Amino acid sequence: MKRKTVFEILDQVDYEFARSGPPADFPDLPRIPAARHFDPDFFALEMEAIRSCWVIVGTVHEWPENGSYKVIDRWGTASVIVVRGDDGELRAFYNTCQHRGAPITREECGRVNKLRCQWHSWQYGLDGTLVNIPGRRDFHDDLDMDSVRLNQVGCQVWRGFVFVNLDPEAPDLVDWLGPVADQAVWFDGLRTAARSEMVLNCNWKICIEANIEVYHVTTVHPTTVARGLDYRGSAHELYETGHSRMVVPRLKYDAESTRKAAEEGDAFDALVNNSNVSFLLFPFHLTPSGADGMTLQTFWPLDVDKTLLEWWTMVPDWGDGDPPAWTQERNDYFDQVMDEDTESNEPVQRSLQAGAFPGILTSYHERRIYHHEAAVDRLIGIDKVPEELRVPQLLDHYIVDRPGYGREPDRLPSDAAEAD
Ligand code: FES
Ligand SMILES: [Fe+2]
Incomplete structure (x- = not known):
């Protein structure tokens, strides 16, 4: 601050x-x-x-390695899985398999090399891409594996805090935080x-x-x-x-x-x-x-x-x-x-x-x-x-960060104003 x-x-x-x-x-x-x-x-x-809204789902300590994941099942019916990718980046996806919509995992957290759906074992990379369909021959040829991927949502890290936002049009996290982003420096680490x-x-x-x-x-x-x-x-x-x-x-x-x-x-x-x-x-x-x-x-x-x-x-x-x-x-x-x-x-x-x-x-x-x-x-x-x-x-x-806000340092208590 x-x-x-x-x-x-x-x-x-x-x-x-x-x-x-x-x-x-x-x-x-x-x-x-x-x-x-x-x-x-x-x-x-x-x-x-x-x-x-951007909401806090943890701190980076909870994702110590590539493949570390945590499920946050809080937005009513929407459950989200946050996973650290092979490139070290944290990403968030709906915890919903693109086959028949099952939750990919029912565990709360853990570490994996691939995200494997617990129902029929469709496999996704840590970046959400679909990498394997068991029994592929039974699905129509038109099923294009490249176009099927986990549904990604916003995930950003600020001062070690991991935030998720389900809105694809979400503003950048620092913009969302506004004056708090400048002030709350002690959150670091x-x-x-x-x-x-x-x-x-x-x-x-x-x-x-x-x-x-x-x-x-x-x-x-x-x-x-x-x-x-x-x-x-x-x-x-x-x-x-x-x-x-x-x-x-x-x-x-x-x-x-x-x-x-x-x-x-x-x-x-x-x-x-x-x-x-x-x-x-x-x-x-x-x-x-x-x-x-x-x-x-x-x-x-x-x-x-x-x-x-x-x-x-x-x-x-x-x-x-x-x-x-x-x-x-x-x-x-x-x-x-x-x-x-x-x-x-x-x-x-x-x-x-x-x-x-x-x-x-x-x-x-x-x-x-x-x-x-x-x-x-x-x-x-x-x-x-x-x-x-x-x-x-x-x-x-x-509201101090409204355009045009003019702080009045001498705002008077109403009884003093009356006395003027
Ligand atoms: S619902 Fe996930 S593999 Fe079938
Ligand atoms: Fe209290």
Whole structure:
């Protein structure tokens, strides 16, 4: 992260501590329709749209050799196999054989020389080309082996993270990441030391949106997160694709000493030693990070009211052998935080569906939630979203990478503006 960005963030934190109301230009956001969290037709639109998002499927460590593969079976019915080719390149294909459509492999991961379908043994090269059909004589002569190949999808690596996108028209990954690509330099080379998961009976947006504000920490995490962070100084930034950034200062944050440390030494170190820095990588990854690495959280939609939550403790590569013991302790701590966070998720789902609620209200502090929902509509295509479920695009002037965005460093809290 550039020094300039760190100092911008420190200014934002100072501003957030000092304000006594929302900025004067912050809109009074309408409620978010509750049915966006339980309407099966809307969920189908979301799932279709998510196929055109870049999503993280692992880090390069999981594909150590040519022929290493991993299957990711998460996009509803679409299963994808990511394999390292003979040329060392990672490629992704639908895990669907071109003979009668069976999954090529039912294993989750492994290493092969060729991809051999588990049903009738059609064989594909690691680049997806069809190389052998057993019993070839029974197929018509017109079957041209050169024109039959596995159906390839987008696969790109950024800072060691492997991303997949099912859309043939997908933008380049770095363009998709936007400002995050410049900032998240500490992702470089991180490796998974420990991992946990759970399945919850609630909508994916309820789960992720419970984790992109820190208003709840004093109530939900009194003995964990609230002992370490001060939510009043949290500084948020919104990006075009739907990504966002949140920086939450430590409890007893000292602006002066943090700024001095940033001026005199490594600015980014000063920032992470005094705050938690987290991105939402749209649509469903979170990256809370501290001085010793990060936790990557994902919230995969399984059904309109079912979500797979996964979190990985990721640290710089420790070399050979088992991960250091402290990484498991850190993962255990995160397990506890996730238990606290998710305790309310399923009851919220039931409560939203009760039919007695006018919609979700979001404050200035909770604007990442509104931004996330508005970005879902942009992804689907606003015209395709039923009018009664739409989230009006009211935060455009807060999206920092929009052309024409003009940051106003002196945005005033509304009560101060009134006093002028
Ligand atoms: S379905 Fe794959 S070989 Fe028949
Ligand atoms: Fe939380």
